[in-house]
Amino acid sequence: MIAAIVVFAYLAIVLYIGIFAFRRAKGKEKAEDYFLASRSLGPFVFLFSLFGTNMTAFAILGSSGHAFTNGIVTFGLMASSSGLVIPLTILLIGTRVWALGKKHGFMTPVQMFRDRWECSHIGTVISVVQAALLVPYIIIGIMGGGTTLNTISGGKVPYWFGGAIVALVVMGYVFFGGMRGTAWVNTFQTTLFLLFGAIALIVIGAGMGGYRNAAQSMLASPALAPLLTRERISPLYFFSYTFIPLSAIAFPHILIFCLTAKKMNHFKKTVILYPLCILAIWLPCVFLGVMANRVTDVPQIRAKQEARRMLATQGKAMAPEARDELREKAAGDDVILRLLERYAPFWLAGLLGAGIMAAVMASDSQILALSTMFTEDVFAFYGGKKRFGEAVQVQTGRAFIVLITLVAYAVALRAPETIFELAIQYAFSGFAALSPLLVAALFWKGSTKWGALAVTLWTALAVVAVAVFQSAVPAPAPGPATVVWSLGGTEVLSRTPGGTAVFGFMPVVPMVLMSVLLMVVVSLITTKPKQSTLARYFRG
């Protein structure tokens, strides 16, 4: 319970930071100040808040849970590929969006798309699809908050109450502090969870009696040795995963964050240090997730291993519902918390728990981004700002923050998927498929609004199709996939234990490739924007 008290104290601090930012901004009720902190963030706050906003519950709880089940492959799969792709996209796309935002006053990606492609309602369609894809990300934060508080308090804080507390605190500081409060809180949180990894690694390692013994005994066990290699994942699947980090730059909250830097120079540190920040967070989490398999004196972890063993040996003969139930029991999203509970002293477990909360609560900028998109892309665009003024626009944004948090909380209470699956299957793949919009807008004069519409509709359709397919075809037991459609002996569409495969790839690969194809083909046969518009975006 002491640990839970430390976490509650941490929550009070971040709420205070939001309120402090609110006081600093008093009298400035301008949309640009509330939603973009007046484009004034310095290099340190910019790096830490941009990085922190990308590190959600998924980074700590999801990664260690995935590593617990799949082994060391988790790091190469998601972390090191992100360390290459994300800073590269920030350099190529983020800097350009920043410059256009400064020049033309854009506050959302859709404002830029509307101007670049001379469109109005198509922009609204893009905004709606972006918003729909962003909501699962917010849900992850609330679910992670519920799980964390529940575990840290030893079950005394129920999941629903923990989720509600996290939702309320995040809503509070976003509501009051806007972008300035969110950026300051993210900076504080990123500092915390950068410290978290190293401390957790040392404390848990000491508690376990060192990692050498643990690694050797895992190697000696036929069931656990594969977790120290990557044989549980196919190279095709591994390759597919490098498409997922394309989603980062297409997330509206990341693009909106790119608009907050005071100078373009501030991007330099972010681009160079991003891979090292990822290394500092993900490596300890993945390693601890794998090593948790060697822990024999934590009943909850043993129960997970037992569920995994039953799934592997008896899963094929079970009904799909029973398999899903076992899969949930085997999910490792809380293993890192269980390790802390077992090996860290009370006070330290609280501090480390606060570090986890820091990552879990990164949904703040997504909530703020949704509010910015609603007030700029819908409210202001359809005349609300002109009619009611800028102060009402900011108040509308605040009301929207309350509404979206309540909706996300209600969904989080009913969502059955593990944190990791939910994030990957919907939000990440969808935004990766939307990334060609940015490349086309910024680098290809010939792109058109109809190409953009085709990409957006395709993305929405593909995400819905994957969701429908996965709910219609139950996940098979661990082992070979269920082939649903094959052509001339080639497996076209399969249901795998973890999701869907198209020609052996994750759905994100055909989704992105089809988006590129649609953008090119549709743009080639439709009318281009006026030369005067293109001149504002391209030199010469």
Next chain:
Amino acid sequence: MKRILLVIAVVVVYVLHQDFWFWRTAHPLVLGFIPIGLFYHACFAVVASLLMWLLVKFAWPSHLEQEVEGKSNQEDAAP
């Protein structure tokens, strides 16, 4: 030429990410407990950071900065 070399560097680093050569082995264990596949990808993150430093040094889009600064100066000079 500089641009071509940088593009090649990015492609090479991307290809290095698909390290099928350590796929089915945990050996050698670095420091006695880090499987080689994990150690490789930790080193990969450091290489990615070095690549980003190169890109920032040699492919920084400074024209964007100049355009924005030019616009700010014009606004400052306006009556």
